Amino acid sequence: MIIVKKVNWIDIDSGEADILLSDGTYSIECFCSDCNFSEGDTFSDILYGFNVRNIVKSFNEEYVIDEKNGSYSIQAKLVDKDSEILQIGEFKIDISDGDIPKDIDKNDYLEVDISRIDIY
Numbered sequence: 521m522i523i524v525k526k527v528n529w530i531d532i533d534s535g536e537a538d539i540l541l542s543d544g545t546y547s548i549e550c551f552c553s554d555c556n557f558s559e560g561d562t563f564s565d566i567l568y569g570f571n572v573r574n575i576v577k578s579f580n581e582e583y584v585i586d587e588k589n590g591s592y593s594i595q596a597k598l599v600d601k602d603s604e605i606l607q608i609g610e611f612k613i614d615i616s617d618g619d620i621p622k623d624i625d626k627n628d629y630l631e632v633d634i635s636r637i638d639i640y
Contacts, residue, residue, distance in 0.1 A: 543610035571635035572618030578629040
């Protein structure tokens with residue numbers, strides 16, 4: 521289960537906030553527009569990766585989230601090649617903003633850089 525750990529309001533009137541989500545093992549900070557989340561809420565939707573680049577096949581079958589200066593380097597499993605969804609822990613992230621190389625198949629692990637992760 522993914523829980524909203526923290527809500528940092530950017531502009532409360534327009535409903536913009538940075539949301540910290542955690543599945544108990546991994547945490548991801550996301551941008552949320554029209555935000556109606558509160559701390560302690562559960563989240564079960566798919567996240568969206570914005571400015572997805574440097575997608576390469578990984579031979580390390582492990583999950584990694586490395587955040588630096590608001591950008592993410594992620595190592596995860598591709599669970600849906602057609603919809604371009606990767607999974608890390610309980611998180612599912614849409615990476616359709618990038619181009620998945622043809623040598624990467626469903627259930628392969630990949631490495632990817634993502635500038636921002638959003639909740640829609």
